[in-house]
Amino acid sequence: MVVRVDDESQxxxxxxxRIIYLELQRATQMMRPCNIKPVKIIKNGDGWLxxxxxGFPVELVRGYGKTPEEACLNFDKAWCGEAD
Known part of the structure; x- marks a missing residue:
């Protein structure tokens, strides 16, 4: 297969x-409230907190979900005042 210079350059x-995009995703992930605050992720019945x-009843902010990731996403929403 012959690769033209223009194709290689592209x-x-x-x-x-792609590298820039992945670095931006990584930086965005690291700046999430659940990653910069000293949160605890614990199993609670069928879900996660x-x-x-x-802890109860004096926690400052909490998020609940069926998975740890969902709990963290809901925590981030609560932190930003976007909770349901």
């Missing part, structure tokens, strides 16, 4: 853009 540009604070 491939390099696409690869660099992500809490900030010493």
């Amino acid at each position: 491939h390099i540009k696409d690869t660099k853009l 992500c809490i900030l604070g010493d």
Whole structure:
């Protein structure tokens, strides 16, 4: 297979853009409230809790979900005042 210079150049540009995109995703993930606050993720019955604070009933913020990730997403929403 012969690769033209233009095709190779475009491939390099696409690869660099993909790397930038992945780094942005990583940075965004690391800035989530559940990652920068000292939260606890605990199993609670059939679900999971992500809490900030010493526990019931005085936790400051909490999120509940069927999975740890869902609990963390709900914690982030609660932290930002977007909870249901």
